[in-house]
Amino acid sequence: MSCAACPSLRPFVFSSVAVLCFIGIFLMYRSDIQYGNFGIYIGQGNPFCPAFLCAEEAQTKDTHPTNSTELHNNQSNPTNSTELHNNQSNQEDPGTITSLTPPTIQSSTITSPTQKIQAAAVDAEPDTIVLIWMYPFGFAFPLSCTVFNISRCQLTDDKTLYNKAHGVLFHHRDINRQLVANIPKMPRLPFQKWVWFNMESPANSHPISELNQAYNLTCNYRLDSDIPVPYGYMEPLTSEDESFKLPAKDKLVCWIVSNWNARFRRVEFYNELKKHVEIHTYGSAFGKQVNNEDYSKIISTCKFYLSFENSIYTDYITEKLFRPMRLGTVPIALGPSRQMYEEHVPRDSFIHFQDFSTAKELAERLLYLDQKNTEYMRFFNWTSKFKVKDSDFGREHACQTCKYLQNHKEYQAVKDLNSWFWG
Known part of the structure; x- marks a missing residue:
C-alpha cells in the first residue's frame, strides 16, 4: 500500500511526537522546579534590604x-x-532535674x-x-x-x-x-x-x-x-531623624567590663593590646562602677570602644556592638566572624579583631587613625543613610x-x- 502524502506528513508527525515528549517530561519533573522568592528580601515592608x-x-x-x-x-x-x-542569676547552677515528663506533644491533626x-x-x-x-x-x-x-x-x-x-x-x-x-x-x-x-x-x-x-x-x-x-539592628533614616554629629573625643580606646575571667578570649586579647596602646577601663572589673548616664558619656567621648563579647558563638552579637555605634563611637569587635557582623552592620562601620594578625598591629592602626581624621570619619559613612536601634x-x-x-x-x-x- 502506497501513500503519496506520507513524505509530507513525516515532519509534522516527528514534531508532534517531540512536543508530546517534552510535555510528558515537564509534567513528571515540574514539582522540582524552584522559582525565586524575592519577597524574602523585603523584610517588614522595607523597599530594599542590604545584607x-x-x-x-x-x-x-x-x-x-x-x-x-x-x-x-x-x-x-x-x-x-x-x-x-x-x-546574679547568671552565675547560678541550674541544678539537676531527675524526673519530669514533658507535656504531651499533640498531633497537628484535629479529629x-x-x-x-x-x-x-x-x-x-x-x-x-x-x-x-x-x-x-x-x-x-x-x-x-x-x-x-x-x-x-x-x-x-x-x-x-x-x-x-x-x-x-x-x-x-x-x-x-x-x-x-x-x-x-x-x-x-x-x-x-x-x-x-x-x-x-x-x-x-x-x-x-x-x-x-x-x-x-x-x-x-x-x-x-x-x-x-x-540585640540591635539598623533602620533607614526618616525625615524626622536628626543629622549625625560626632561627639567630642578626648580618649582613644575605652572598655567597660564587669564579667572578668582570665580565661576569656577577650581578657587575653585585652592584656596583649594594652601593651601597645593606652586603654581607659571602667566597670566593676576595674573597681570603677559606672551608672547609665556615665556609660553614655564615657563611650561617646572615646574614638574606639572594645566591643568584646564574653563568649564566641554563632550570631552572638550583643549591645556591646550596637550601643557604641549609636553613641558615635567605632566598635572594635571580638566575637564571631567578621562575616556574621556584616549581616548586621556595614562592613566599614567597625573594626574586627581578626583584621590584624597581632594585637600590636591593631594598636598601630588605632594610633595611625588617631592622627588621620579623614580616614577615621569614614567609619561613620553609614550615618547618612541609617540609624541604630536597640531591640526591646x-x-x-x-x-x-x-x-x-x-x-x-x-x-x-x-x-x-x-x-x-x-x-
Whole structure:
C-alpha cells in the first residue's frame, strides 16, 4: 500500500511526537522546579534590604531551619548595658532535674469533636493571643505591639487564657531551676505553639534534656532561629531623624567590663593590646562602677570602644556592638566572624579583631587613625543613610512571636533543640 502524502506528513508527525515528549517530561519533573522568592528580601515592608538589614529573612520560611548574653537585667531601663549590672542569676547552677515528663506533644491533626470546637473558637478570636508564661527575670514589659506596627496581637500574662493562646512564650533562663513548677501542667493544644525564648549564649545558659523536643518554635538572637530578634539592628533614616554629629573625643580606646575571667578570649586579647596602646577601663572589673548616664558619656567621648563579647558563638552579637555605634563611637569587635557582623552592620562601620594578625598591629592602626581624621570619619559613612536601634528585650520578642504566628498557621516542631543551640 502506497501513500503519496506520507513524505509530507513525516515532519509534522516527528514534531508532534517531540512536543508530546517534552510535555510528558515537564509534567513528571515540574514539582522540582524552584522559582525565586524575592519577597524574602523585603523584610517588614522595607523597599530594599542590604545584607545587614535582612535579619528577618528566616521568618518567611514555611519550614523549620535545620535545627531548628548577657541579658538586660534592669527592665525599667531596657537600654542599660549588661556590663553595668551583674545579674546574679547568671552565675547560678541550674541544678539537676531527675524526673519530669514533658507535656504531651499533640498531633497537628484535629479529629475529636472537642478539638474541632476548640480550634473553631481559636479561629474566631479577633486577635492572635500570645501568653507570656513568665516575664524574663521577672521584669514585666508593656503588653502592646503598636510601637512595632504589629496589629491584632493580644499579649497577656493571664494563665487562665492558656486554652485560647495561639502561642506560649517561655523564657529559658526562668525554667532552669524549677522546671516542674514553671511549665504548664496541661497538655499543649493542637492549634497552639510553644516558643523557646533565650538571649544568652550557650556558655551562659544550660540545656534541659527533658524539654529538648517540647517546643514548636525558637526565638533567639541567631538568624537561623524561627523568630530571630538580634540585640540591635539598623533602620533607614526618616525625615524626622536628626543629622549625625560626632561627639567630642578626648580618649582613644575605652572598655567597660564587669564579667572578668582570665580565661576569656577577650581578657587575653585585652592584656596583649594594652601593651601597645593606652586603654581607659571602667566597670566593676576595674573597681570603677559606672551608672547609665556615665556609660553614655564615657563611650561617646572615646574614638574606639572594645566591643568584646564574653563568649564566641554563632550570631552572638550583643549591645556591646550596637550601643557604641549609636553613641558615635567605632566598635572594635571580638566575637564571631567578621562575616556574621556584616549581616548586621556595614562592613566599614567597625573594626574586627581578626583584621590584624597581632594585637600590636591593631594598636598601630588605632594610633595611625588617631592622627588621620579623614580616614577615621569614614567609619561613620553609614550615618547618612541609617540609624541604630536597640531591640526591646522581652516585648519585641513577644510581638515578633505574634507576627510570626499570624503568618504561619502550619504545624512546626523543634526536633532537637539541644543539638541546634548547644551542639
